Amino acid sequence: MPCFALVDCNNFYVSCERLFRPDLHGKAVAVLSNNDGCIIARSEEVKALGIQMATPVHQVMPLIKQHRVQLFSSNYSLYGDLSNRVMSTLAGFTPHLEIYSIDESFLTLQTLPTQSIKAQAQTIRRTVQRHTGIPVSIGLGPTKTLAKLANKIAKQEKTTGIFNLSCPIDRACYLKLTAVKNIWGIGSKTAKKLQALKIITAWDLAQQDPEWIRSLFTVTAARTVRELNGFTCLTLDEVPATKQQIICSRSFKGGLRDHRLLAQALSHFCLRAGEKLRIQNSLTSRITLFINTHPFDKNTPADNRSASLKLPQATQDSRVIIAQAKKLLTQLVQPGYRYHQCGIVLSHFDHPTTPRQADLFTDNAHQSHARKLMKTIDTINQRFPNRLTFAASGLQTAWQAPPQWLSPHYTTQWQELAHVKCI
DNA sequence: TCTGGGGTCCTAGGACCC
DNA sequence: TCTGGGGTCCTAGGACCC
Numbered sequence: 001m002p003c004f005a006l007v008d009c010n011n012f013y014v015s016c017e018r019l020f021r022p023d024l025h026g027k028a029v030a031v032l033s034n035n036d037g038c039i040i041a042r043s044e045e046v047k048a049l050g051i052q053m054a055t056p057v058h059q060v061m062p063l064i065k066q067h068r069v070q071l072f073s074s075n076y077s078l079y080g081d082l083s084n085r086v087m088s089t090l091a092g093f094t095p096h097l098e099i100y101s102i103d104e105s106f107l108t109l110q111t112l113p114t115q116s117i118k119a120q121a122q123t124i125r126r127t128v129q130r131h132t133g134i135p136v137s138i139g140l141g142p143t144k145t146l147a148k149l150a151n152k153i154a155k156q157e158k159t160t161g162i163f164n165l166s167c168p169i170d171r172a173c174y175l176k177l178t179a180v181k182n183i184w185g186i187g188s189k190t191a192k193k194l195q196a197l198k199i200i201t202a203w204d205l206a207q208q209d210p211e212w213i214r215s216l217f218t219v220t221a222a223r224t225v226r227e228l229n230g231f232t233c234l235t236l237d238e239v240p241a242t243k244q245q246i247i248c249s250r251s252f253k254g255g256l257r258d259h260r261l262l263a264q265a266l267s268h269f270c271l272r273a274g275e276k277l278r279i280q281n282s283l284t285s286r287i288t289l290f291i292n293t294h295p296f297d298k299n300t301p302a303d304n305r306s307a308s309l310k311l312p313q314a315t316q317d318s319r320v321i322i323a324q325a326k327k328l329l330t331q332l333v334q335p336g337y338r339y340h341q342c343g344i345v346l347s348h349f350d351h352p353t354t355p356r357q358a359d360l361f362t363d364n365a366h367q368s369h370a371r372k373l374m375k376t377i378d379t380i381n382q383r384f385p386n387r388l389t390f391a392a393s394g395l396q397t398a399w400q401a402p403p404q405w406l407s408p409h410y411t412t413q414w415q416e417l418a419h420v421k422c423i
Numbered sequence: 424t425c426t427g428g429g430g431t432c433c434t435a436g437g438a439c440c441c
Numbered sequence: 442t443c444t445g446g447g448g449t450c451c452t453a454g455g456a457c458c459c
Binding site: 032033034035036037038040054055056057058059061074101218219220241243244245246247248249250251253254294295296341343 | 424425426427428429430431432433434
Binding site: 428429430431432433434435436437438439440441 | 446447448449450451452453454455456457458459
């Protein structure tokens, strides 16, 4: 029987930062979200201080200072690069790999005559550590849901970092110790409703009739019940699916009133979203823009709006996307408000080869020129990140506050490579 | 003063068709 | 008094994930 393995990098962003700062091993380290707003990764030492995930930094600043927590602004080019290294190492063990997020992958392992499943997991864990320097934990089980749960338990098993929920007797025991809210797929709303029905533990949920759960919740919750009992409902998605929507958005520290700056930020988002669109070779025919004032500021008036438009012709040309998005912005922005967040959503995708109704007025030569231009811009930006942009984005990112604790781009910028001193 | 960003799936309900 | 039935497509919003 195949066994699912969930390989999850421990405190991933913190591990990435420590890789080039060995002096930080054993010390308290935290990584912050965009705008240095919230804590999004914590070392064990920070968790021990009782600082929760997604806590706003300003709320725990006294604690951070008192315990000399080393802070880092998020450095996604570093984390993305190290993630690729971890995933390629995993791909060396099995072709059956699903990259689930930047720091997690599902694998299927087969029982080998020479090596037990647990021994295979130990080899994987050791190899990832040796090749990349990133520590991982591995959860094993007959379904993805159980592998996820096993991973959670593995994180507590400090010595081995591996846990297997394949044995039904062990499983019953651990399901009884797990609260429903800690099951993958059961969020806070569903957990609350389940608790009202006296379904408190994962074991309680596993005992329910899936059809009854489906009638009260959704088909997703019914699947979870089956998965907890060892029946596979969720399979391995080895080929990443084409995205159905692409979002690019940011929040602005202190908010923005100036329409001109909002338009510059928006143009930047359009370029980034267009790049992602072209990477998966899709054409978009719907653009949605949203702008929001500060959700926690009760003293200034709120204004949250969104608007969409359908393009007469599907496109992957960033210039068209920028022009249309700016029209939407003019419609939406109200004078006098301070906007805290703005973003663009591209959707209703097509593939360039999909047959579609031709437009009588389309200039084919222009279309071909546009494709070449976008390809050239993308090629240059891939080699030299952010080198080319549109004038609409402005010459400076004045809408973006500079990060305070950014580490060097150790692995993606020549001038920021780590220095090794020979003594 | 200071609270992230990017996704997926599911369901209900409206609009529309014959 | 009495106003069909069956279907598709689209959108918004909720819930969840990392």
